[in-house]
Amino acid sequence: MKKFLMGNEAIAMGAIHAGVNLVCGYPGTPSTEILETVAKNNDGSIYVEWSVNEKAAMEVAAGASYSGARTLVTMKQVGLNVASDPLMSLAYVGVKGGMVIVSADDPGPISSQTEQDTRHFAQFAKLPVFDPSSPEEAYAMIGDAFAFSEEYGTPVLFRPTTRVCHGCASMEIADTKNVHKPEGFIKDAKWTIFPRLSYQNHIKIEKRNPILGEKLSSYRFNTVTGSGTKGIATGGISYEYIKEALGGCNAKLMKVSTPHPFPEKLALEFLRGLTEVMVIEELDPVIERELIFLCGKHHLNVTIRGKLSGDVMQAGENTVESVKSVLNGYLGLPAPEKSRFLPPLPVRPPVLCAGCPHRASFYAVKQAMKGQKAVFAGDIGCYTLGNAMPLDMVDTCLCMGADVTIAQGMQHIEPDVKHFSFIGDSTFFASGITGVVNAVYNESDITLIVLDNSTTAMTGHQPHPGTGRTMMGNITEKVSIPAILTAVGVKEVSVVNPFHLTEAIEAVKKAAAHKGVSAVIFRSPCIAVSKPVASYQVDSGTCAGCKKCIKEIGCPAISMDSGKALIEPSLCFGCSLCAQVCPCGAMKGVRYS
Amino acid sequence: MTVNCILSGVGGQGTVLASKLIAQAAMDKGQNARTAETIGMAQRGGCVVSHVRIGDEIHSPMIPKHSADVIIGFEPAEAVRCLPYLKKGGVVVVSRKAIPPVTSSLGNSSYNGSEMIAYLQKEVARLIVVDGEKISKDCSSAKVLNVALLGAACASGILGLSMDELKNAISKRVKPQFIEINSKALEKGALAAKMTVPHHT
Structure with a gap:
């Protein structure tokens, strides 16, 4: 059957065709659609989960592979750093059921912190790696990767790059599906890694790899x-x-x-x-x-x-x-033609959406800390965009979860400065919790701001432990962020809607004044997973043209037209933040019935 | 025969769906297609570009510079930004309405949409300007700009696709309740193209 598939969809369909039994991963551009496609095309025979992070995903898959299942793990390249602990040992222990680890690289980089190369990771871990050159090749190659993994009892890496992942192509897809029945876990000393076993396996791997290189010399895609x-x-x-x-x-x-x-x-x-x-x-x-x-x-x-x-x-x-x-x-081939000269064009960096609750959260903290010396440690997600003017509320961004711990390091050096860390809900579950425990145990004095928009927004709205939904379509218990914070010993915890600006500012002030670890959870859903409740328009007779709405919050729906503010109706989500900022009361809201 | 089409706009305008519709229509008539999309951080109100390539002898998912038969610009400045991809004599279909970025509202860069349209009129042999705002109003939906622009591109003949072939693709890719409104927008876009007189050839 001929289909038009994105590279990531092709990888998913290839894995399903190969009889994959279990698929897990953590969202990350450009890898996210692989797992989503498996879930969408699941006939119920495949177990699919968004794991809490890449390390968890790698270990869940390892367990299933020990039990004879064919498993697929998906992540982006920086996710492989998180999963590197199980990966390095797993390379020594090996697997029973075929295990393919997709780590999508991002040359450019287009949506990543680094331009790291998973092929190096393969050399470092001494693992085979497959590198497809097109979506259709990725479809065929993922099946080869499963067979190879099983034949040699080793996990294999599979590393597409952004243009393969997000490129679409017409391709022939098999209608049939191979059925792979896992044998189950059979107890054996080989599953428990000990120094002596590592030494023996190291020798085996070094003997095996040149043989694999020889075999791969006749591989159909080399x-x-x-x-x-x-x-x-x-x-x-x-x-x-x-x-x-x-x-x-x-x-x-x-x-x-x-x-x-x-x-x-x-x-x-x-x-x-x-x-x-x-x-x-x-x-x-x-x-x-x-x-x-x-x-x-x-x-x-x-x-x-x-x-x-x-x-x-x-x-x-x-x-x-x-x-x-x-x-x-x-x-001596022809040189590329010279590009034409273009007139000056407006710069258009990505921005927080109109109606995004993060804008209100950042603004509330900014207002609460006005005139005080404060540092704002940011993290990975849509809210990294809080760095842009006019908010200018992200002073650092390193890697998943680092906001909580970077703030602690800074606070130890400059105890008189107020330190904030901003973390999204999905990032909190992925790698923020241990940082908070560290802060409590080591008597740090920071204020944690949890930006809880009830989804993993940047990668396209995946569920996470706080949403109460799983990739198997089940409704499950929501893991409560305030309950976790209280349980690990954070004494000052509040939950506030950031669009209630006055209340939000007061909550931040109270948390900032608390000595020790404090937290404010700003809870309001991402606009992409909720419906607008109202729409705002500018009463041009009342608008003084002071531009405060633009200069303070930088909403993309607001621009100036003939000296007055103008709200673009197709973008306005009715969040009301501009109305709360406007000194003239010029923003008039109409609630939808 | 190869058709190279660039769709450029601002994150959230629906360029990805439009590129899928072209590819679907081409595939339905037995042609092969390749596309490349902007997915990820840039989607949040930043510049987004989709590349659609139809034909058999195509390797790169990205269209090389000076090779696009048509640029479908969802916004004037974004159409201009992609001009290096346009081949000599290529067509540009553009929505008249400018979307000022926050940076220009803050006064960090100036932006005037009509200046961009004037520049396109000067530089492009076959330019079709679509009043997307009016079509959206006529269709009572802000979400049909993408399909209206497709209608204009289709009517220009440059895509090598018929209106019926695109309508068929819409019925396959769009939710049932939105098929009618999108078909209407497609027609209105085509009408805009037919009313456009070439400036100079």
Whole structure:
């Protein structure tokens, strides 16, 4: 059956076709739609969960794989850092049922903190990694990955990049589904990691990987095509850019779909007869280093060029144009045309939506701390956008959960400054709780602001432990954030609607005055998961044109028109924040019936 | 034959659905399609660009510069921002209404939508300006701009798709209760294109 699928959907459908029994993960762009697609197409035979974080997901899947199930774990590349503890040990212990760990990389980066390369993680963990170059290849390759994992009793990594994950393509999808019946857990000493077992397994892995490299040399998606003395080596989406840039030129081209264990035999065949190789890949020079190593090992007189030689850019994503520029210098192919000159364009960075409760929360804290020295530690989610003017309320952002602990470190050094940490509800469950326990135990003096919008907003509104909904469609007990905070010893906890501005400011003032750890939970649903209750318009006769609404809250629905504020009706969510800020009372609300 | 189409706008305007409709219609008539989307942080009111490519000899999901047959701009400045993708003689379909970003309201950058339209009129051989605001009002929905612009692009003939083929795609991809209103917006957009006289060729 021919279907038009996004790369992430293709990965999900491929896993379902391969008979996956259990799928878990934590949302993260560009990986999120994989798990969602499995849940959407689940006939009830697959267990699917959004785990509380990537480490939990990896361990849940490991347990199921120990029991013989085929498992899929999904996350973005920085999620793999969180899951690296179980991953490193699991590489030594191994699995029974096939276990595929999807870690989606994000060259650019487009929606990430780092441009880290999962292929390096594979080398570090000594695990096989599959690297698809297109959505349709991802569909076929995920099945190969399951078979490979099971054959060698090892978890395997699968790393698509953003353009594969979020690219859509027409592809042929199988109507049938393989049924995989898990055998169940069989007790054996091999499942308990001990130093002696680790030593033995380490030897086994080092013996196994060159054999895998040899086998992968004939893998269907590792290919060498074309001819000539100047070769090109690549992997992932860059392969498609090269094909496009080459046009009719039949240059010798090697595509590496399994960067680890490196298909040495195939690479040696590719290098034979070449004088030079240009390696075009995204993120780190992984293939480039492998080829340099191989040339050294076999005394080959081939010049390997790429990122390390300065021929290919070190950071950012490749494009057809960037590849054309490289091939212009290398093979004398036509250079890309020069881009036209454009007039000055307005900058349009992403912003908090009109009606977003985070805007009100940030504003309330800002008002409460007016004139006082305060630092605002932020975190990962939509609310990172609170850094933009005019709110300017995010002083730091590092990684999931770090807001709580960064604030503590700062507070120890500058005890006279008030330190706030801002954390979303999903991030709180993922990795905020231990930080709060740390603060209580170590007698820190910080105020925690929990931005509870009842969803995981940035990645597209996934449920989490506080929502009471699971990916199996069940209604479950909601895990209460205030109850957790109280239980771990936070003495001052309040729950406030941030759109009740006066009340919100008072709650922050009270929490800030408390010595020790205090918390304010701002609770109001994300506008994407709720319905507007009203709409506001500006009474231009009353509006003084002071721009306070724009300068204070920066709502994208408000602009100036002929010296008066103007609310764009299609964007206004009726949150009322502008009306509470306006000194003239010019914002008139109409409640929907 | 290959058709390359760029859809550019502001996060939340519905570019992703519009790109899916084009791809669906092309696939329904046996063609292959590829698209690339902006998903993630940029979706929150930032610039978003969808690439749609129809044809068999296509590798990159992203359209190379100077290769787009048509740019569908959901907003004047976002259409201009994507002009480097337009091929010589390509078509631009653009919604007249500007969406000023918060940065310009704060006075950090100036933005005048009609200046952008004037620039497009000067630079683009085949420009179709759509009064999306009026069509939205006529359809009593702020959410039909994407389909209205598709109607205009379709009527220009550049997509190689018929109105019926797009309507069929709408009926497959849009919730049943919104099919009628979207079909209406598609027609109104097509009408706007037919009333546009080329400025210079």
